[in-house]
Amino acid sequence: MTKNLLIVHGGGPTAVINASLYGAICAARQSPQVGQVYGALGGTAGVLAERFVDFTAMGEEKLALLLHSPATAIGTSRTALSPEDYAEMIQIFQRHGIGYVLFNGGNGSMDTCGKLYEAAKAAGISVVGIPKTIDNDIAVTDHCPGFGSAARYLAQTVAEIAQDVRAMPIHVCIIESMGRNAGWITGAAALAKTDDPAVGPHLIYLPEVAFDEEAFLTNVKQLYDQYGSAVVVASEGLKNLAGQPVAGLIFESGRSQYFGDVGAYLAELVIRRLGIKARSEKPGLAGRCSIAHQSPVDRDEAVLAGREACLAAVEGKTGIMIGFERISTQPYRIKPVCIPIQEVMLAERGIPAEFIAPDGKGVTPAFVDWCRPLIGGDLQEFVWFT
Amino acid sequence: MTKNLLIVHGGGPTAVINASLYGAICAARQSPQVGQVYGALGGTAGVLAERFVDFTAMGEEKLALLLHSPATAIGTSRTALSPEDYAEMIQIFQRHGIGYVLFNGGNGSMDTCGKLYEAAKAAGISVVGIPKTIDNDIAVTDHCPGFGSAARYLAQTVAEIAQDVRAMPIHVCIIESMGRNAGWITGAAALAKTDDPAVGPHLIYLPEVAFDEEAFLTNVKQLYDQYGSAVVVASEGLKNLAGQPVAGLIFESGRSQYFGDVGAYLAELVIRRLGIKARSEKPGLAGRCSIAHQSPVDRDEAVLAGREACLAAVEGKTGIMIGFERISTQPYRIKPVCIPIQEVMLAERGIPAEFIAPDGKGVTPAFVDWCRPLIGGDLQEFVWFT
Numbered sequence: 004m005t006k007n008l009l010i011v012h013g014g015g016p017t018a019v020i021n022a023s024l025y026g027a028i029c030a031a032r033q034s035p036q037v038g039q040v041y042g043a044l045g046g047t048a049g050v051l052a053e054r055f056v057d058f059t060a061m062g063e064e065k066l067a068l069l070l071h072s073p074a075t076a077i078g079t080s081r082t083a084l085s086p087e088d089y090a091e092m093i094q095i096f097q098r099h100g101i102g103y104v105l106f107n108g109g110n111g112s113m114d115t116c117g118k119l120y121e122a123a124k125a126a127g128i129s130v131v132g133i134p135k136t137i138d139n140d141i142a143v144t145d146h147c148p149g150f151g152s153a154a155r156y157l158a159q160t161v162a163e164i165a166q167d168v169r170a171m172p173i174h175v176c177i178i179e180s181m182g183r184n185a186g187w188i189t190g191a192a193a194l195a196k197t198d199d200p201a202v203g204p205h206l207i208y209l210p211e212v213a214f215d216e217e218a219f220l221t222n223v224k225q226l227y228d229q230y231g232s233a234v235v236v237a238s239e240g241l242k243n244l245a246g247q248p249v250a251g252l253i254f255e256s257g258r259s260q261y262f263g264d265v266g267a268y269l270a271e272l273v274i275r276r277l278g279i280k281a282r283s284e285k286p287g288l289a290g291r292c293s294i295a296h297q298s299p300v301d302r303d304e305a306v307l308a309g310r311e312a313c314l315a316a317v318e319g320k321t322g323i324m325i326g327f328e329r330i331s332t333q334p335y336r337i338k339p340v341c342i343p344i345q346e347v348m349l350a351e352r353g354i355p356a357e358f359i360a361p362d363g364k365g366v367t368p369a370f371v372d373w374c375r376p377l378i379g380g381d382l383q384e385f386v387w388f389t
Numbered sequence: 390m391t392k393n394l395l396i397v398h399g400g401g402p403t404a405v406i407n408a409s410l411y412g413a414i415c416a417a418r419q420s421p422q423v424g425q426v427y428g429a430l431g432g433t434a435g436v437l438a439e440r441f442v443d444f445t446a447m448g449e450e451k452l453a454l455l456l457h458s459p460a461t462a463i464g465t466s467r468t469a470l471s472p473e474d475y476a477e478m479i480q481i482f483q484r485h486g487i488g489y490v491l492f493n494g495g496n497g498s499m500d501t502c503g504k505l506y507e508a509a510k511a512a513g514i515s516v517v518g519i520p521k522t523i524d525n526d527i528a529v530t531d532h533c534p535g536f537g538s539a540a541r542y543l544a545q546t547v548a549e550i551a552q553d554v555r556a557m558p559i560h561v562c563i564i565e566s567m568g569r570n571a572g573w574i575t576g577a578a579a580l581a582k583t584d585d586p587a588v589g590p591h592l593i594y595l596p597e598v599a600f601d602e603e604a605f606l607t608n609v610k611q612l613y614d615q616y617g618s619a620v621v622v623a624s625e626g627l628k629n630l631a632g633q634p635v636a637g638l639i640f641e642s643g644r645s646q647y648f649g650d651v652g653a654y655l656a657e658l659v660i661r662r663l664g665i666k667a668r669s670e671k672p673g674l675a676g677r678c679s680i681a682h683q684s685p686v687d688r689d690e691a692v693l694a695g696r697e698a699c700l701a702a703v704e705g706k707t708g709i710m711i712g713f714e715r716i717s718t719q720p721y722r723i724k725p726v727c728i729p730i731q732e733v734m735l736a737e738r739g740i741p742a743e744f745i746a747p748d749g750k751g752v753t754p755a756f757v758d759w760c761r762p763l764i765g766g767d768l769q770e771f772v773w774f775t
Contacts, residue, residue, distance in 0.1 A: 284673035
């Protein structure tokens with residue numbers, strides 16, 4: 004007897020979460036154990052509202068668009084769930100004959116996934132997690148789908164802006180990168196470095212390292228004196244030596260606190276303290292939804308993670324998340340593995356010490372070697388004359 | 390007898406200024422009238438320092454990289470020139486046997502180009518301008534190389550961010566666009582619109598229209614109540630009803646004034662006044678140097694402009710700028726024309742009234758029709774389910 008399969012998205016989108024959706028749908032449609040293939044519209048909120056889209060007989064051509072569609076095609080949510088919500092979801096699954104649930108998300112979503120697994124045990128419903136986060140901060144797995152594309156976006160964008168600044172060296176340029184608590188994306192800016200020391204990025208600041216404003220100003224001044232400009236990449240989550248967000252609180256509203264933008268703050272600091280022209284760029288959300296910068300490796304691995312999650316579920320596995328184990332870096336090879344969900348629930352993984360440069364400004368060559376295959380091919384080759 | 394040819398870049402880079410350089414070099418190398426083919430390293434400052442790169446015998450493969458290299462491969466400058474500087478440049482040209490000078494730049498550079506033409510007349514040196522500006526604010530020509538790629542970048546990026554916001558409607562998102570005085574780039578955001586009214590961009594604010602904060606807040610509130618989110622595109626140069634930059638002066642240093650970022654200002658306004666979550670994105674320089682978003686039409690036209698400038702110069706034309714006349718929009722056809730340099734010197738062209746939406750929020754369908762062929766092909770097709 005077949006059971007139906009449901010795919011649910013949680014948390015912020017990535018450039019390849021829809022590729023995992025594609026992989027899961029294709030595998031499910033080919034699995035004799037699976038009846039209908041559903042997607043929840045709007046994450047767990049969509050489950051609770053019983054808003055499903057049916058992928059069982061959808062045309063191949065339309066489905067294939069998922070590989071190159073940003074955001075999440077079936078929506079997502081970030082709503083906190085009560086114990087009653089979990090119980091209700093189980094009833095909804097049973098009402099719809101759903102025996103397989105694939106939960107695609109980051110840290111917070113894997114926590115939900117683990118709780119859902121516990122709640123679904125008695126009903127014999129398999130719950131399997133698919134990792135997804137641009138921040139790459141899920142534990143145990145070598146890396147997460149979504150990261151490679153965000154890394155490619157930042158590396159390519161920094162390389163291009165560094166050329167712009169090199170061509171007309173009139174200011175210091177601060178590029179704010181995503182990844183509030185973990186510096187994986189920020190570190191990927193190092194892939195933009197060239198053999199020409201005049202071309203940035205010159206300074207890379209990870210959120211794992213306390214930010215020293217005075218040292219920053221000294222470094223920027225030195226670079227400006229030497230090259231007439233400087234390119235700085237700074238994580239949106241930088242904290243100062245006192246452990247406070249560098250940009251400071253600008254507004255409080257209820258339980259929400261709003262901090263200033265790190266890039267804008269640092270640019271203003273350079274202007275005020277050094278009297279040097281400065282500007283800041285904050286691609287922000289653009290950095291997680293650019294299809295032009297999708298890493299083909301990341302996309303393929305996202306499809307793989309979706310497929311493996313489906314296959315694990317129909318084999319009766321539950322309470323696990325699909326992860327990647329790196330077999331080798333040169334040549335790059337990984338294999339999908341099943342990780343007990345308890346090991347990843349809410350565990351946040353920052354860049355390990357061996358990947359952080361000894362002087363605290365940027366990453367080590369080992370990080371660059373680790374990261375390079377994930378962005379899926381070399382950055383665009385540029386020519387310039389000096 | 391042959392004369393040497395020199396190419397000079399002025400002002401801010403675009404994604405295709407190097408494509409014009411490529412077009413000019415190729416044409417010059419094929420012209421029997423041209424001896425050596427030089428590029429000035431660092432704009433007019435490079436001319437005055439006699440810093441030239443010799444393209445005469447450079448390998449084809451290296452040259453072809455120019456088509457896909459951002460910024461300007463030979464640098465650029467923004468330095469103001471004195472009458473003595475012009476006289477000195479003429480001497481330098483003569484010393485290096487330079488009889489053809491191609492000047493690639495925007496409004497300011499065309500002013501320089503015009504003055505150089507006057508100064509070079511007696512010496513029999515041809516001076517021809519190649520238009521270049523992401524802002525598209527050079528007079529007379531239908532459009533400028535550089536604009537199509539900046540328009541494509543903004544339209545594609547807004548389309549992607551709008552999907553991100555649609556997928557997780559928890560906030561108002563303000564995207565700050567380049568183009569401080571002219572709304573051409575900002576208007577291109579309209580190309581990102583879909584048939585789904587829930588998907589942004591919902592509001593587009595051009596710098597040509599005085600910005601009414603209260604009306605903006607009313608509109609945002611309405612959209613938020615309806616869709617749970619809103620996507621707003623705002624020019625970096627927005628001015629309020631009193632004619633002042635909306636973000637206000639944050640710092641003065643000597644003759645330089647620094648204004649706050651429009652996007653960040655509007656996001657904060659939404660948070661404070663409406664108590665709605667808001668964030669801002671400011672791709673900034675990324676929007677003029679992204680090679681992934683280079684418009685193929687823009688690139689081809691940039692090559693054409695470079696080539697035509699060279700051909701005009703060797704034919705003895707001088708004191709002109711190459712421009713484009715639009716023959717038809719469907720099918721899209723243009724032809725290169727020679728425009729007297731006096732007609733474009735420092736003349737700034739904003740969006741004409743017939744391209745501005747009657748309600749002041751965004752552009753007309755006529756603008757969209759005019760703009761679409763310039764971005765060089767449809768935006769990426771996306772799929773989503775509601």
